[in-house]
Amino acid sequence: MQNGESGVLNQFQRxxxxxxxxxxxxxxxxxxxxxxxxxxxxxxxxxxTIETFWRxxxxxxxxxxxxxxxxxxRRIATRAALDWLRARRTEGELSTxxxxxxxxxxxxxxxxxxxxxxxxxMAFSRLPPKLRIAATLAVIEEQPQKDVAAALGVSVxxxxxxxxxxxxxxxxxxxxxxxxx
Amino acid sequence: xxxxxxxxxxxxxxQALPPxxxxxxxxxxxxxxxxxxxxxxxxxxxxxxxxxxxxxxxFGLLGLAAFFPASIPVVLYYL
Numbered sequence: 710m711q712n713g714e715s716g717v718l719n720q721f722q723r724x725x726x727x728x729x730x731x732x733x734x735x736x737x738x739x740x741x742x743x744x745x746x747x748x749x750x751x752x753x754x755x756x757x758t759i760e761t762f763w764r765x766x767x768x769x770x771x772x773x774x775x776x777x778x779x780x781x782x783r784r785i786a787t788r789a790a791l792d793w794l795r796a797r798r799t800e801g802e803l804s805t806x807x808x809x810x811x812x813x814x815x816x817x818x819x820x821x822x823x824x825x826x827x828x829x830x831m832a833f834s835r836l837p838p839k840l841r842i843a844a845t846l847a848v849i850e851e852q853p854q855k856d857v858a859a860a861l862g863v864s865v866x867x868x869x870x871x872x873x874x875x876x877x878x879x880x881x882x883x884x885x886x887x888x889x890x
Numbered sequence: 891x892x893x894x895x896x897x898x899x900x901x902x903x904x905q906a907l908p909p910x911x912x913x914x915x916x917x918x919x920x921x922x923x924x925x926x927x928x929x930x931x932x933x934x935x936x937x938x939x940x941x942x943x944x945x946x947x948x949f950g951l952l953g954l955a956a957f958f959p960a961s962i963p964v965v966l967y968y969l
Contacts (some may be wrong), residue, residue: 731923732919733920733924734921737916737919737920738915738916741908741914741915741916741920742913742914742915745910745914746910747910749907749910751917752915755916755917755920755923756969758916758920759920759923759924759927760936762924763924763927763928766928821902821905821906825902825906826906827903829902829903829905829906829907830906830907833903833907839935843941844903845907848900848903848904849903849904849908849909850909850910851909860907873891873896876891876896876899876900876903877891878898879903880891880895880899882912882956890896890900890902
């Protein structure tokens with residue numbers, strides 16, 4: 710099995726289209742799930758999954774089979790999602806798509822009203838995309854920081870710093886609206 | 891902002907934006923859409939095509955400059 714997998718990776722590295730198809734079917738779900746965590750938008754996640762695999766296909770010559778496919782694909786997916794967040798940074802678009810997701814969690818704190826949740830989601834959508842993506846993956850999705858760091862192509866310390874800055878900016882934004890977290 | 895503040899902010903954020911379900915999958919197989927994308931703009935062809943065009947353009951401009959030196963300021967004006 711291992712030989713089969715590494716065989717596919719080696720074939721892909723040489724630009725084999727059939728190997729690309731095998732990798733697409735093996736990894737499309739994982740790539741989609743990762744992008745969905747970042748965008749919270751199923752339609753965009755599907756589009757970006759295709760964009761990610763397009764970038765993967767275009768960059769086959771730079772692929773290093775020894776380092777594995779998943780991490781490389783995840784890094785490219787994260788970059789595609791980041792580009793998407795940057796392109797859609799207008800508050801109107803973001804608020805509409807994020808508010809659809811602002812349902813009360815199963816174990817909701819009664820002190821946190823729907824209005825506070827809505828304002829928090831809106832404030833979060835106003836954060837710079839680089840900080841937002843780090844906080845989304847590390848805090849909301851609770852992904853291991855080393856995975857987040859690998860996906861963003863930065864160190865674990867840089868992830869911690871981005872999360873800290875994201876939360877500090879979020880807090881300042883909420884305080885300006887009269888909400889003291 | 892101290893550790894307690896950080897924890898409070900994390901909890902508030904998790905309340906506002908609950909995590910996406912980890913087992914989510916696309917509504918349909920994306921391979922047909924991928925194939926359409928590949929057929930519309932094959933990666934290798936797109937790259938090769940652009941290199942060929944850039945080379946031809948540069949060659950043409952060099953030829954123009956060599957045979958008609960007076961055209962150099964005109965080309966520079968439009969760059």
